[in-house]
Amino acid sequence: MQKNISVVISTYNSPEWLKKVIWGYNTQTYRNFEMVIADDGSRQDTFDLIEEMKKEVFYPIIHVWHEDNGFQKSQILNKAILACTTDYIMMSDGDCIPRPDFVEQHIKFREEGYFLSGGYHKLPMDLSKNITKEDIYSGKCFDVNWLKKNGMESSFKNQKVNAVGMKSWFLNLLTPTTPSWNGHNASGWKKDIVAINGFDERMQYGGQDRELGERLVNYGIKPKQIRYSTVCLHLDHPRGYATPESINKNRNIRKETKELKKKWTDFGIVKK
Secondary structure (H helix, E strand, O other): OOOOOEEEEEEOOOHHHHHHHHHHHOOOOOOOOEEEEEEOOOOHHHHHHHHHHHOOOOOOEEEEEOOOOOOOHHHHHHHHHHHOOOOEEEEEEOOEEEOOOHHHHHHHHOOOOEEEEOOOEEOOHHHHHHOOHHHHHHOHHHOHHHHHHOOOOOOHHHHHHHOOHHHHHHHHHHOOOOOOOOOOOEEEEHHHHHHOOOOOOOOOOOOHHHHHHHHHHHHOOEEEEOOOOOOEEEOOOOOOOOOHHHHHHHHHHHHHHHHOOOOOOOEOOOEO
């Protein structure tokens, strides 16, 4: 059966987190998808894990890899986009465990002329480490009471974990957060992403996902807010690749995109 959505998962040397994410996609209510892993230069243990997990999960996995050359997520995502075999692309990260209805909600809300903007719920490090395969397969890790018992602090943001139906619709309506292309939870039509030439490969850590969304908006694609409808748990990790230089460089590129209303980057999938 022809797949009709590609799930792009970015990763780099985090096999323990990636394994939990792959298990999460094995619980999905909507099953007609492929996974494309955008691997920014991981070591052999990630290759071994992916080969092992291919035997366990019901969906096909395509592993796209390039040599480690520092943080080059934009480059590997462009390669992953080209490797997708479907018309519709959902993007998330190798540290985000999806709720069982995650893919289903992206399919439900997708619409021509739009991209979808989701959110995430961040977990503390101890809880991130302690979530097991059984917790994911049973759905316990999406039970707010269970999460609280295991170290998650009480917060209004906890509403995100189990919001469904009218509650999620209402919270999507109320949220003051502007919908944007988020690397951990966003989706759009492949033809639209290709039309703006994908990610700007000059950009390293800090806002490259949002810049892609800003060019989609300049191209005429509208963002749709679904942060309370598509839920994923963000596992904690250090961010050693965040440097002031990369953040400043990216800020300047985004400023130019906004001021000039740029739709296309010369530094994307197609190189000049």
